[in-house]
Amino acid sequence: MTRRTPKDREGIPLAVIKRLPIYYRHLTELSDKEVERISSRELAEKIGVTQSQIRQDLSLFGSFGQQGYGYRVDELRIEIERILGLDRRADMVLVGAGHLGRALANYPNFKKRGFNIIAIFDCSPEVIGQIIGGVRVQDVQELEDSLLRRPVKIGIITTPEDVAQGIADVLAKGGVEGIWNFAPATLRVPDDVVLENVHVGESLMALSFKIEHKGELYK
Amino acid sequence: MTRRTPKDREGIPLAVIKRLPIYYRHLTELSDKEVERISSRELAEKIGVTQSQIRQDLSLFGSFGQQGYGYRVDELRIEIERILGLDRRADMVLVGAGHLGRALANYPNFKKRGFNIIAIFDCSPEVIGQIIGGVRVQDVQELEDSLLRRPVKIGIITTPEDVAQGIADVLAKGGVEGIWNFAPATLRVPDDVVLENVHVGESLMALSFKIEHKGELYK
DNA sequence: TAGATTGTTAATCGATTAACAATC
DNA sequence: TAGATTGTTAATCGATTAACAATC
Numbered sequence: 001m002t003r004r005t006p007k008d009r010e011g012i013p014l015a016v017i018k019r020l021p022i023y024y025r026h027l028t029e030l031s032d033k034e035v036e037r038i039s040s041r042e043l044a045e046k047i048g049v050t051q052s053q054i055r056q057d058l059s060l061f062g063s064f065g066q067q068g069y070g071y072r073v074d075e076l077r078i079e080i081e082r083i084l085g086l087d088r089r090a091d092m093v094l095v096g097a098g099h100l101g102r103a104l105a106n107y108p109n110f111k112k113r114g115f116n117i118i119a120i121f122d123c124s125p126e127v128i129g130q131i132i133g134g135v136r137v138q139d140v141q142e143l144e145d146s147l148l149r150r151p152v153k154i155g156i157i158t159t160p161e162d163v164a165q166g167i168a169d170v171l172a173k174g175g176v177e178g179i180w181n182f183a184p185a186t187l188r189v190p191d192d193v194v195l196e197n198v199h200v201g202e203s204l205m206a207l208s209f210k211i212e213h214k215g216e217l218y219k
Numbered sequence: 220m221t222r223r224t225p226k227d228r229e230g231i232p233l234a235v236i237k238r239l240p241i242y243y244r245h246l247t248e249l250s251d252k253e254v255e256r257i258s259s260r261e262l263a264e265k266i267g268v269t270q271s272q273i274r275q276d277l278s279l280f281g282s283f284g285q286q287g288y289g290y291r292v293d294e295l296r297i298e299i300e301r302i303l304g305l306d307r308r309a310d311m312v313l314v315g316a317g318h319l320g321r322a323l324a325n326y327p328n329f330k331k332r333g334f335n336i337i338a339i340f341d342c343s344p345e346v347i348g349q350i351i352g353g354v355r356v357q358d359v360q361e362l363e364d365s366l367l368r369r370p371v372k373i374g375i376i377t378t379p380e381d382v383a384q385g386i387a388d389v390l391a392k393g394g395v396e397g398i399w400n401f402a403p404a405t406l407r408v409p410d411d412v413v414l415e416n417v418h419v420g421e422s423l424m425a426l427s428f429k430i431e432h433k434g435e436l437y438k
Numbered sequence: 439t440a441g442a443t444t445g446t447t448a449a450t451c452g453a454t455t456a457a458c459a460a461t462c
Numbered sequence: 463t464a465g466a467t468t469g470t471t472a473a474t475c476g477a478t479t480a481a482c483a484a485t486c
Binding site: 204 | 230231236237239240241243244245266267302303304305307309317318319321322323325326328329334372373396397399403405411413415416417418419420421422423424425426427428429430431432433435
Binding site: 013015016050051052053056066067068069 | 452453454455456457460461462
């Protein structure tokens with residue numbers, strides 16, 4: 001098992017980054033079932049990709065397998081956990097306590113994985129003061145101060161579109177390392193802040209497209 | 220303005236399908252601001268892609284612009300609306316009335332766009348009978364019969380992972396054209412059913428990766 | 439007309455797949 | 463050892479970008 005240092009590579013394709021969590025999910029499943037080893041061929045079949053792709057993807061980060069044997073499931077799972085940064089703790093603040101914000105605040109798996117919502121903000125007087133997922137909702141006016149007092153790694157935006165950019169600016173100024181954006185907006189953030197979007201509406205439109213063009217080919 | 224017929228093309232890349240809703244969102248915004256025309260250069264700058272990409276993408280569906288002038292914003296918006304199938308009505312059923320399911324059922328923009336949740340199902344006795352987003356939650360046992368009585372275009376899965384495949388099977392058997400899956404599972408569906416996943420947990424892991432590897436390059 | 443911008447073809451770039459030597 | 467499977471290089475495939483003739 002050899003790990004690769006960053007210097008070895010020019011950059012990790014976004015497509016690979018998107019596949020790593022899928023590998024991780026399947027390996028966790030196998031690990032829970034106490035499967036000890038798996039070959040790239042077997043894993044590929046389970047996931048629905050090519051075995052080449054799995055080996056190529058993993059090779060960007062090191063050599064985790066053994067010729068003639070395959071991969072030790074739990075060892076590979078832990079390596080990917082480390083590559084994804086899931087072995088580190090990440091405090092988060094959530095801005096926007098609407099239905100989606102509530103759903104995220106109540107999602108138990110985040111805490112289990114070390115992703116911890118330590119504060120929730122909203123602008124509505126009826127919502128401020130409520131307890132959601134064990135956390136009291138604060139006035140969004142206090143967001144800036146809160147970040148000064150206690151910096152967090154990740155800011156979650158579940159606000160309406162029209163205020164999302166303003167919140168992103170406050171979060172960036174407050175020193176978050178990443179923004180997880182659920183608002184249907186193209187946010188501009190400084191270079192040192194990473195942005196990950198979940199655009200639910202766009203996903204539904206993509207589904208609609210696929211249905212309408214089902215007869216025709218698409219890739 | 221010329222539309223292209225399906226026969227002209229070999230298939231639409233998934234990457235293009237994912238960009239169409241983004242174009243649509245920006246054009247809607249411009250249209251709301253009563254902007255009349257826009258060039259591919261201006262639109263590209265606004266969205267953060269190349270002008271080549273916009274023209275190349277659109278050319279897969281037809282010729283919607285005018286040399287020397289650009290595109291009529293509202294005309295192009297309506298064309299993309301049509302391409303995405305947003306001009307047609309789509310009835311949906313939602314299975315799994317947890318926090319995420321509630322959030323979706325309460326999202327007003329779906330109905331506005333013709334996506335209509337006509338039934339909600341859950342397995343928990345405490346939840347069955349509740350009214351969510353104006354719709355009464357039914358026992359998931361009744362899902363199969365319900366689909367027989369009233370077919371729907373789209374099935375939404377917001378259940379836990381372990382029952383997601385079973386629900387997908389019932390939905391597919393019940394004749395849905397597409398499944399919008401929020402469960403962290405790799406679902407297998409028949410060829411004539413299209414699948415669109417929203418994997419929130421995987422998105423968070425991707426964000427985590429980007430943060431951890433921020434110093435290093437990735438694309 | 440002159441200038442601007444499209445639609446499309448050609449060139450480039452990057453990602454996926456195939457193949458195979460290395461080796462457990 | 464013989465068989466299996468990795469890690470990696472080479473070949474293929476596809477998507478993005480550049481360039482430009484057509485034309486509004």
